[in-house]
Amino acid sequence: MVTKSTSKRAKKFVFGLKSDRQIDGDKMNSNFIKKVIAEGGDGAAIAACMQCGTCSGGCTNIDLMDMSPRTLILRIQRGEWETVLNSNALWMCSSCYICTSRCPRGVRPSDVIEAVKAIAIRQGIENDSTRFNQIFVDLVQKRGILFEPELMQKYGGLQGLIDQAPLGIKLTLKGKMSPFPDKVKDPKQFNAALEKAKKQ
């Protein structure tokens, strides 16, 4: 099936010439690469990417992304800041780490994506995914454990709650979801861990 995002990704040939080929090390944007590495991608060998595409070949969510992990790394090498920060691939990535485990060059695309996401949030990039993330974080901070119906209601309003109700009922009947808000066993310990995470 050719989805909207896959057809967008297919635009890599210009007049028969491949436009997203590997670039030489001296043409890479070292400032951008350093920025991403400093943000938490310190184990990521971004400059070592040879554009083999192994990461994209195994990516579990590639059909939902406007650019593959391989292309994302290339754009980071080129310093195409705005395109990278606005890519939906940042938010469609499920952090499954398949790309990282298969990359023959130690690029660690999943860590790179996490690092770029943090930069995007700090730069005020806003979309449905950032809104969802923020609501998710707020609710986990509030009671320590997510109460899914509350997440649905905050994110999608009453209609969101109604739309997800059949799935919620199924999950509850199978014991996969509590019908009532839960609490962490040791809120003090949870809050201490949260504070520690915020400082990192």
Ligand code: SF4
């Ligand atoms: S698998 Fe690694 S080297 Fe190959 S394209 Fe992906 S990030 Fe680059």
Ligand code: SF4
């Ligand atoms: S971690 Fe993200 S980019 Fe890597 S394979 Fe999984 S979904 Fe794709």
